[in-house]
Amino acid sequence: MGLPPTQVWTREQVAARILAGETLFVLHGNLVRVPPSWLSLHPGGNLSILHYVGRDASAEAEAFHSPETVQRMKDYVVGQVEMGENGWAPFVPPYSNGWVRRKSADGKMEWYSEARAVKVTTEAEASILLFSRDGATPSELAPTMADLEPAPNSLSMKNEKLHSEAYRKLHQRVKDAGLYQCRYVTGYGPDVVRYSLLVAIGTVCYSKGWLIPSAICLGLFWQQVTFAAHDLGHVAVTHHWTLDRFISIFLANFMGGVSISWWVNLLPFFAISPVFFKSLWSSFYQREMTFDAPSRFFLSMQHKLFYVVLSLARFNLYVRSYNYLLKTAFEPPRARGGGWWWWAEVFALGLFFTWFGAVLKGCGSWPNVLMYLLVSHMASSLMHVQIVLSHFSRSIADLGPVESFFARQLRTTVDVICPESIEFIHGGLHLQVTHHLFPRLPRHNLRKASLIVKEFAKERGLEYAEFGWTEGNGEVRGVLKQVADQIKIIGMVADSEVRDAMKS
Numbered sequence: 001m002g003l004p005p006t007q008v009w010t011r012e013q014v015a016a017r018i019l020a021g022e023t024l025f026v027l028h029g030n031l032v033r034v035p036p037s038w039l040s041l042h043p044g045g046n047l048s049i050l051h052y053v054g055r056d057a058s059a060e061a062e063a064f065h066s067p068e069t070v071q072r073m074k075d076y077v078v079g080q081v082e083m084g085e086n087g088w089a090p091f092v093p094p095y096s097n098g099w100v101r102r103k104s105a106d107g108k109m110e111w112y113s114e115a116r117a118v119k120v121t122t123e124a125e126a127s128i129l130l131f132s133r134d135g136a137t138p139s140e141l142a143p144t145m146a147d148l149e150p151a152p153n154s155l156s157m158k159n160e161k162l163h164s165e166a167y168r169k170l171h172q173r174v175k176d177a178g179l180y181q182c183r184y185v186t187g188y189g190p191d192v193v194r195y196s197l198l199v200a201i202g203t204v205c206y207s208k209g210w211l212i213p214s215a216i217c218l219g220l221f222w223q224q225v226t227f228a229a230h231d232l233g234h235v236a237v238t239h240h241w242t243l244d245r246f247i248s249i250f251l252a253n254f255m256g257g258v259s260i261s262w263w264v265n266l267l268p269f270f271a272i273s274p275v276f277f278k279s280l281w282s283s284f285y286q287r288e289m290t291f292d293a294p295s296r297f298f299l300s301m302q303h304k305l306f307y308v309v310l311s312l313a314r315f316n317l318y319v320r321s322y323n324y325l326l327k328t329a330f331e332p333p334r335a336r337g338g339g340w341w342w343w344a345e346v347f348a349l350g351l352f353f354t355w356f357g358a359v360l361k362g363c364g365s366w367p368n369v370l371m372y373l374l375v376s377h378m379a380s381s382l383m384h385v386q387i388v389l390s391h392f393s394r395s396i397a398d399l400g401p402v403e404s405f406f407a408r409q410l411r412t413t414v415d416v417i418c419p420e421s422i423e424f425i426h427g428g429l430h431l432q433v434t435h436h437l438f439p440r441l442p443r444h445n446l447r448k449a450s451l452i453v454k455e456f457a458k459e460r461g462l463e464y465a466e467f468g469w470t471e472g473n474g475e476v477r478g479v480l481k482q483v484a485d486q487i488k489i490i491g492m493v494a495d496s497e498v499r500d501a502m503k504s
């Protein structure tokens with residue numbers, strides 16, 4: 001852009017650049033411009049950056065990246081921004097309104113609206129709901145200043161600024177306590193013994209023809225090993241991207257048959273509001289989530305089907321992750337390590353199907369194959385219940401860009417209380433609040449870090465939510481039932497409207 005990095009950008013100038021198609025975000029008072037060429041190469045995916053355009057992403061930058069990467073972002077600084085008394089007054093990223101940049105027929109970049117945006121302006125929520133567009137989208141339209149302004153809500157910018165400052169101090173305390181150092185021997189040592197025992201017992205049982213115990217061991221092995229693959233996906237083990245990615249491909253793809261890159265790109269930035277039961281456009285999946293007859297049926301029964309659906313959830317991981325690999329086959333290779341990871345993942349998946357196929361074949365008969373497949377997959381499903389518990393019993397509302405990272409993570413996540421002696425069952429990830437605040441923190445240090453987080457949360461008057469396993473299960477099923485009941489009420493209202501219409 002040819003501008004000296006000392007230039008101070010006003011809020012209006014930043015808005016004008018964003019509306020002109022620039023990808024800009026704020027990092028500690030600096031304005032960072034992400035070049036289009038880098039956007040498509042970003043190892044965390046382009047969507048994570050697009051959801052932060054016009055916002056202060058300082059906390060997220062520190063949480064998701066190594067100090068070296070944060071340092072590297074400074075190469076993209078194009079100046080400073082005019083900070084108000086309460087920090088940067090954020091914009092709504094155009095992407096949150098459904099706006100994307102794409103090439104027109106004559107090769108120029110232009111705005112294109114993927115979905116219709118509706119702002120919810122209730123006091124409780126400042127969400128933007130994206131509805132599927134009917135028919136073709138007019139390409140001559142573009143986002144306006146009004147699209148960038150957040151809907152009014154009750155959050156105080158001053159308070160959110162104080163939360164952000166507290167988060168910075170908290171992060172420093174965690175670093176000073178040495179909690180970013182991975183505990184290879186005392187942390188992963190017992191884990192490796194556990195994995196090896198499950199494999200050994202499973203193999204012995206299989207060789208003796210005891211297929212059910214063998215399948216259970218395999219399922220439990222998958223459940224346990226997922227936690228290590230998860231750590232590696234967050235670059236939380238060696239903190240070296242290539243090494244961590246390589247080991248995670250071995251564990252997730254080769255051992256478990258699931259793509260690790262798909263999972264890494266699943267970071268839950270993108271909550272949607274449950275306010276309307278209509279087909280919604282997901283800015284994460286980039287497709288319409290249709291509210292059709294099957295969804296209506298399953299939603300109305302979801303509290304009853306919860307464990308049944310989750311017992312088969314691993315099959316969904318296969319489908320979703322292979323779709324992701326298919327899609328990324330045609331995308332530019334990600335910056336870190338180029339495209340090697342894609343080939344490594346596909347190769348490792350090929351090996352997975354070879355060994356798992358041989359295991360199934362060795363079961364002898366079709367009923368045995370089916371039984372082995374189902375039992376092993378159902379045994380691993382404990383993990384899915386664990387994930388749902390820590391994420392979905394809390395609010396999924398998006399309160400808009402003013403809310404600080406610290407407050408948002410505490411509001412939307414919950415810990416499952418569990419004695420230290422058996423926390424390996426949860427893989428340490430029952431300490432989900434602290435994990436969301438510091439995703440790169442080695443898992444075995446989360447307990448110590450969570451004590452510091454609780455102190456800070458208390459000081460800032462923020463709730464640090466925790467519940468027991470049984471209570472948590474009850475809570476999740478309660479939330480599912482509430483939604484199911486709302487669907488039934490909508491159905492009853494629709495029926496009565498039809499009856500009234502027929503009478504008149």
Ligand code: HEM
Pocket residue numbers: 025032033034042043044045048049052057060061064065066069072073076233234235241264267336439440
């Ligand atoms: C110029 C700006 C940016 C650069 C150069 C950059 C670079 C990187 C790099 C190199 C990684 C791999 C991990 C690492 O080495 O630290 C990464 C991961 C990631 N980035 Fe960025 N990034 C930028 C902006 C952002 C922004 C604004 C966000 C959104 C808040 C974001 C979200 C992520 C996420 C979610 C990951 C994956 C982290 C994980 O798996 O734990 N990045 N980025």
